[in-house]
Amino acid sequence: ETAVFQTPNYHVTQVGNEVSFNCKQTLGHDTMYWYKQDSKKLLKIMFSYNNKQLIVNETVPRRFSPQSSDKAHLNLRIKSVEPEDSAVYLCASSLSFSGNTLYFGEGSRLIVV
Template identity: 70%
Template sequence: DTAVSQTPKYLVTQMGNDKSIKCEQNLGHDTMYWYKQDSKKFLKIMFSYNNKELIINETVPNRFSPKSPDKAHLNLHINSLELGDSAVYFCASSQGISGDTQYFGPGTRLTVL
């Protein structure tokens, strides 16, 4: 009965590799988000999708490409991983597009070596 789930929980990879993180929500929400949390616990929005359409694309390198096959899923693909990509990535969802109460997944800790 997990509301927002992410896989994998931990991801360790070499610089230059390509990796994906998956997110699914069973709340029936229309909007999903990806956030990046750095080592100082600062959370920053990366992307937002509403009904499979991109509505927010913050200043993120184009090596990051979100994909939403349906409104319950929002995956994050990262090409040519760099050391600075190491962080915890959180998926979230909300009912509307107005940034209202968001429900977060457990996070994916990405470590780039």
């Protein structure tokens, strides 16, 4: 049963446009993540928040910015998309930051034309 909800599921946009992806979890978890799954299915961590505090900020282009209003929500904004941003963006949550199972949303597929 899904407990991590992402919107939109699919988005097509042109180079240079701004895109936002939303994520909400109903598990009561403290930690949320954004992962990027590229065309080769590689899963790379982008950001992690614990109780609304940024704790992991991997080397991603500055056009990417996470936003968290409370511990149940973590959004991802891409200010000016590039073709290489085409991917599936996966939101996840866990009970806490260390050692716990991640629960993923179904992903938001971005296609940049």
